[in-house]
Amino acid sequence: MKSKNELLAVLVAGVTLTACGGAWGNGGDTLAPAASAIVTSVPAATYEATSGEALAYETLNAERSRCGFGLLAQDIRLDQAAIGHLDYLVQNNAVDDFQRPGNARFTGVNSGNRAVAAGYDHRQVGETLLTVPFYENAEYAVRFILSSPHALVALHGLRDVGLAWGPTAVGRTLEMVFGLAENAEFQDAGKVLTYPCEGSAGVLAATGREDLLISLFTGPDVIWGQPILVKGASDLRVAAASITGPGGPVAIKAIYGDGQTTDPEGQCKAGVACAIPVALATNTTYTATVSGTNAGAEFTSTFSFRTGAR
Numbered sequence: 001m002k003s004k005n006e007l008l009a010v011l012v013a014g015v016t017l018t019a020c021g022g023a024w025g026n027g028g029d030t031l032a033p034a035a036s037a038i039v040t041s042v043p044a045a046t047y048e049a050t051s052g053e054a055l056a057y058e059t060l061n062a063e064r065s066r067c068g069f070g071l072l073a074q075d076i077r078l079d080q081a082a083i084g085h086l087d088y089l090v091q092n093n094a095v096d097d098f099q100r101p102g103n104a105r106f107t108g109v110n111s112g113n114r115a116v117a118a119g120y121d122h123r124q125v126g127e128t129l130l131t132v133p134f135y136e137n138a139e140y141a142v143r144f145i146l147s148s149p150h151a152l153v154a155l156h157g158l159r160d161v162g163l164a165w166g167p168t169a170v171g172r173t174l175e176m177v178f179g180l181a182e183n184a185e186f187q188d189a190g191k192v193l194t195y196p197c198e199g200s201a202g203v204l205a206a207t208g209r210e211d212l213l214i215s216l217f218t219g220p221d222v223i224w225g226q227p228i229l230v231k232g233a234s235d236l237r238v239a240a241a242s243i244t245g246p247g248g249p250v251a252i253k254a255i256y257g258d259g260q261t262t263d264p265e266g267q268c269k270a271g272v273a274c275a276i277p278v279a280l281a282t283n284t285t286y287t288a289t290v291s292g293t294n295a296g297a298e299f300t301s302t303f304s305f306r307t308g309a310r
Helices: 004-009 054-066 076-092 111-117 138-146
Strands: 013-018 122-132 159-169 171-183 193-195 201-203 228-231 235-246 248-250 253-256 272-277 284-293 297-307
Touching: 054 138, 054 159, 076 159, 076 171, 111 122, 122 138, 122 201, 138 171, 138 201, 159 193, 193 272, 228 235, 228 284, 235 253, 235 272, 272 284
Parallel strands: 201 297
Antiparallel strands: 013 122, 122 171, 159 171, 193 228, 228 272, 235 248, 235 284, 253 272, 284 297
16 A cells, blocks of 8 residues: 555646537536447557657557557647646646646647647547656556546547656656547447456556545545446446455445446546445455446446556
8 A cells, every 4th residue: 555655746637628619518428429439450659669658658558458448549739739738837837737828838728728729620638637756657657547536538438649748846747638539439339348357457456645535535545446447328327346355355435426426526427437445455366346237238247357566
């Protein structure tokens, strides 16, 4: 489990979601009028091989592909939007999803504005921004994002991504801008997906942040284990979720989703549910089962995953 000092060093893992012509609404893509099959092949990315951007891109696409969410294609316009926002943060000694007009290196108030400024004609845009301690790398940043129930945009059905990774005032920051071009369709597997899923390995055993989930989990630090993130049709209902390890059943802190506990951040709803356990053990294999209804039919999904060294 992470020490209090390590948790205090992790400062922000925010998500902003914007769409041209209207609000994103539920923070997801389940209300999209059209969808297409998942993407299984994309052009090779042009990030420098040893860069943090390359490591983040490869890590995220590997996790998305394994669990059926589809691959993301690098888009240099979204790269430009991400780089511009990271530069803004550095110049203004800030850690924030939003920019203030008039500040140095201003490129747009939110991720949608910045994508337009970079020439990306989009139907929808999402963003994650995470700052980790200076000694951490971009793979850890991606895994931290995937361990947060409120950073689900990284698993939604958008098709493009732009990345920026670098030092800011308080740590190393990963800025990821996700996009769906104006005439493109959402990726949709047409079935219930989970993260983690069968064969996932290296997921974070325990993580937390003092400003996330405070409304539900009280104490000096907010700590939880890898959530089971469930994505389905807009009528998804998770009735039960369980995790079992070598020592037996793992306690579930909460299940967020329609028909369950209301997510105070408004992310786990309308086609998304999140089962949040207590901290897990490192280097340990767990079996998870989730069940409920999706698209008018009952479902049960059972899979095994393994935590990493931390």
